[in-house]
Amino acid sequence: MIKISFLYSNTALVNVMSSSKFQLWGGCFEEEPSSVLRRLNDSLPVDFRLFREDIQGSRAWAEELFQSHHLSANDNLAIQKGLDSVEKEIEQELTENGKLKDAEEDIHSVIECRLFKHSGDAAFRLHTARSRNDQSATDTRLWMLASLPKLTSAIVELITVLATRAENEIDIISAGYTHLQRAQPVRWSHFLLSHAWALRDDVTRLEEQRSRLSRCPLGSGALAGCALTIDRKRLALNLGFDDITPNSMFAVGSRDHLVEFFNWASLCALHLSRLAEDLIIYSSQEYGIVRFSDQFSTGSSLMPQKRNPDGQELIRGAAGLFLGEAFGFSCVLKGLPSTYNKDLQSDKELLFRTYDRLLDCLKISAGSIRTMKVNIDRALNSLEPGMLATDLAHMLVRRGVPFRKAHHLVGTALLRATNLGLDLRNLPYSEYIAICPEFGTEEELKAVFSWEASVEQYTSSGGTARKAVINQLEILHIWLQKYNKECTV
Template identity: 70%
Template sequence: MCSLSGTQTAVSDPCAARRSPYQLWGGCFQEGPSDVLRRINDSLTVDVRLYKQDIQGSHAWARELHLSGYISDADYEAIQEGLKMVQTEITDELSEKGRLSDREEDIHSVVERRLQLYAGEAALRLHTARSRNDQSATNTKLWMLASLPLLLNEIKNFIEVLVKRAETEIDIVVPGYTHLQRAQPIRWSHFLLSYAWMLRDDVTRLEEQKKRLMQCPLGSGALAGCALAIDRVRLAHSLGFTDVTPNSLFAVGSRDHIVEFLNWASICGLHLSKLAEDLIIYGSQEFAMVRFSDQYSTGSSLMPQKRNPDGLELIRGAAGLLLGDAFAFSCVLKGLPSTYNKDLQSDKEILFRSFDKLMDCLKVATGTVSTMKIDSGRALASLESSMFSTDLAHALVRRGVAFRRAHHAVGVVLQRAATLGVDLRNMPHQEYIAICPEFGTKEDIENLFSWETSVEQYTSVGGTSKTAVFQQISQLKDWLEMKETIVYNNNTKS
């Protein structure tokens, strides 16, 4: 019987077999790889995270080989039962130790070597017509299909928090800023919902990636396809995919779906960073409009009075790391020749790192926003009469004054008020009339100086009036109700 390269130990000696590294290649090699090469080549510490997907794909591949007549009933049953035992074994070991002690270079080798302990000679038939190239590509897609919905649900939870706060705090008016200068009064709810809409778009963008993830690479071999008469469509459907990759070279070499995800993660990270920056500013002692809970604040090792928004600062910093990962992986891909090259092995490390970082950032952001307190009195005190300037201009426009004239007239009003050392509310009526008679009566002007009146002007869709804000809340609630638990696999609703 032919011997399997890299496997010098008989199956009857399982203890010795566990001590011997098992590799899926090496028949024409007389020496093993150097220690330094193994350090940069071996990926088990990273791709161990794919063990369930590797076993899932192996179940499906064995089933397809059996249905196509390439393995016997007995071998098929031995492989399937053996894979179940391998999964239980690895799950238990990871649960107990947090890692695997195997000496193999990757998770594919670990699964196959452990399978041989349970299934014997039948295990040697599992890799028939399969390559680690299409196997790894399939595993990664399966992992993404199972894991990305966790991000989607976390974003959905965050949106729910924002919408709930917007609904209960709709009467709070705060300064709106441009260039970080006080600009116009807005509802606090309007500010919160601006981020809900950004995140809603993030959900939509990530969901759009599903169609491309649902193409199964398995059955593409190393690069040329499968030489056996298997049914790739049937195989794909058994794994929950809806379609197959149309070209084997494309299937094993493309990492566009990972580039797409990393770019998406960087956009989502930018949104979280922007929110973090706003809240950090609003939480500073100079603004003091929000206060963060103890759960999402930290102190100083030297200054006892400090309350630092470290969670938000870490989110802000993480956005740069997510952007860096997206750029770094694109640099890895740039200029690679077609099909599989070992450079691609870095895909999973970057994918997992970005996924984990973004998931943590979303949870911290959700927790911070859900527990923070808004000081409505401080927000109201931060409003100043100069923020009525646009309202004065709009009042003139409603009385027939051309906007450019109105804008200039209000500028003159501001200059005159500064000269007199008064704010807009206290400047004498005759001063207004001297600048522009269309300002009307004293009562007409006084009626403009109401923050509630100011925000209630903006009734158009997307505005900051109560009606417009409630319309946004209603739209987001309807969208949230349509979003059941978001999943991608074929066993639950999507």
């Protein structure tokens, strides 16, 4: 026996559906909302991007109503065919115009109104026992599950670019910095990989969110659950979710998955910003280590000679916006009473803006690094003998001098060289021996002043020696191969 839950008469609904604007509510209202409220309230200019997810959810909901004997086979068929037509219709309009011109307030209303034109009275039954509260929450999760892997792929592409350059440029040695002061020689590859590892952690963090994101809210109603007997787990699996939300009030009121995503995006953007800042510095005329291609540089409207790293600066600036929006959305949530409140409508605007901007930043970063040129000579010129002071201390340690004493002795040598107007390499051997006999023979002392020998000392895992860098590359390549294999399964 078919059990139908139906509120309005067909005549009343036909009149509403046939009007210039269709609302999913309003039976007890005598006046229209004010135009200023509608400007703030209507979300169609933003949530039209959820049309596929809304149709996907509606298909699954109609099928579940049918499977649970709350919808006839004929009505289910009419709804499914109607939704197919609505989807094609909206796709064509968006392709031609880039937006929808419907008078309805949101994408849910648009789809139901259009469905009536294709499916007739069967469309009246689609919203049985469903609320926009669980519908909207479901749409957003579906969109994120479908879209976030594109961000992951963009990060993986950037990691691949960094790893490829690191492999090809492993023989380039440059200055490593602390406090933006020259510190120790490192392989250029080691610098590139330092950013690749941070980005790999971003991939891992995003994937860790999936288990919490992939829980289906549909069937939670407005807040109390579904009054009709349905199988929510079957519904969730039909939509591609791994599980269901365990509590209906939590389902419609929680936006923790968005808070997680915004905070994740701000951290990923922070990593992009730090990489951008390094490259901006290295591209300056004072450093001259990298040169960005024309594709990722801009000029000055006044100074013909200027070549500006605007792509990197835009990434650096965007990182601040991500941080602000992550904090701002948490502020929206912090004082909300339980279940759904209209404050939550802002989630989609922030979601789409964050997603679009971050994807662009990742693509700009990958393109900039793939096409930039590295000036090997300028990289070598960034090195100076004082950066080998630690190597001298290590030489003394190997000869049995305690490190703290070795540190002091090399500092004494630096001071003596400065007073003589020299650097450590040109400080006479006699001066070294006068400070400490453990500096060894003149030949042994001279051997310390080699950039290659310096970096090759650091053979421990994670170090800058060739062997250690190659090991990093091997680990990254294994991870990249595994990731790419899993993505193609």
